[in-house]
Amino acid sequence: MFRQAAIIATKQSYPANVRQFATLREIEMRLKSIKNIKKITKTMMIVASTRLSKAQRNKVTTAEFAKPEKNFYQITEAETSPLTKEGKSLVIxxxxxxxxCGSIHSSMAKKIRSxxxxxxxxEIITIGDKIKQQILRTNGDNVKLAFNGVGKVDPNFLESSLISSEILKYINESPETYNKISVFFNDPITSISFEATNDPVYNEATVNEAPGLCKYEITQDLNIPKDLFEYALNTxxxxxxxKGYxxxxxARRNAMDNASKNAGDMINRYSILYNRTRQAVITNELVDIITGASSLD
Structure with a gap:
């Protein structure tokens, strides 16, 4: 009983004139900020739309570099090599x-965590600050190497060569043997959907143990598997x-389009609220004027 009485007394102690509704000025400022946000999101959507066609062409062009070694892996049946089940895993x-740009980075982080x-x-090698930050929160000890400054322009062969050379240096200097090397990326399925997937890269020892390597005539003087591994990692x-770009x-175009639509809906709701609040203020002022005038009579 004492506790209930204390609660009732506490509730009754609040002043009766506590403001519960936003003032006209607050609604106007919020409406103005939402309109500014909509301008920004709409501009970003337009910029992403203009860059999308170029990114699509770049995706097709860069994919051509990876086709030769993919065919080589299929013919040699490298995925069935006994070394693919041994050694340590390296994830790029x-x-x-x-x-x-929506959930494109979080979906990749979810794939890596699983x-x-x-x-x-x-061991994890991250390319891009977004995936690095998300993986460091939960699995910081697994991140061994990180690259940033990517994604500002269309990917090119020089950029990937510099990255792959640093990764090769790390692999050569590491005491571990990486027979499972996977490159994880976001694959655009359609214009509105994507999927976090991966492509394997087989090292020199794995290719040498591939069952179908005998289908090729390889000169002993040339170290084809090693050169293929370095080139395949780059491509x-x-x-x-x-593809990720x-x-x-x-994803950024779709995210900014949705954000612009949501901002438009909020503008409509706040415009109605602003008009109703403004009408209420005007009505209250008229009531005060009429009441004051009638009191003078």
């Missing part, structure tokens, strides 16, 4: 440094960056 996760639940010892990264531009 590719996103970018930019945000405001992989780490199955293989907690896998896989280039192709993944091209196209998926990001498409």
């Amino acid at each position: 996760a590719i996103t970018s440094d930019k945000g405001l 992989l780490l639940k199955e293989d907690s010892s896998a 896989k990264i280039l192709s993944a960056m091209g 196209a998926a990001e531009i498409s």
Whole structure:
């Protein structure tokens, strides 16, 4: 009983004239800020739409570089090599440094975390600050190498070559043997959807143990598997960056389009609220004037 009485007394202690509704000035300022946000999101949507066609062409161009070694892997049956089930896993996760593009970065981070639940010892190399920041929150010890400054322009062979050379340096200097190397990226399925997927890269030892390698006549003087591994790593990264860039531009366009529509709906609601509040203020002022005038009679 005492506790209930205390609660009732506390509720009754509040002043009776507490304001419960936003003033006309607050509604006007909020409406103005939403209109400014809509201008920004609409501009970003237009910019993303103009860049999307170029990104789509770049995706097709960069994908051509990865086709030869993909065919080679299929013919040699490299995925059935006994070494693919041995050694440590190395994951190369590719996103970018930019945000405001929906759930494209979080879906990639979710894919990497699910992989780490199955293989907690896998090492991660991140390309892009967004995926790096999200993985560091939960699996910071797995991140061994990180690259940033990507995604500002269309991916090109020089950029992927510089990245792959640093990754090769890390692989050569590491005491571990990486027989499972996977390049994770966002693959644009349609103009409004994408999927976090991966492509394997097989090292020299794995290719040498491939069952179908005997189908090729390889000169012993040339180290074809090693050269193929270095080239395949470069082209896989280039192709993944091209696809991921196209998926990001498409996701940003869709995200900014949805944000503009949501801002438009909020503008309509706040415009109605503003008009109703303004009418109420005018009515109250007229009532005060009429009451004052009648009191003088």
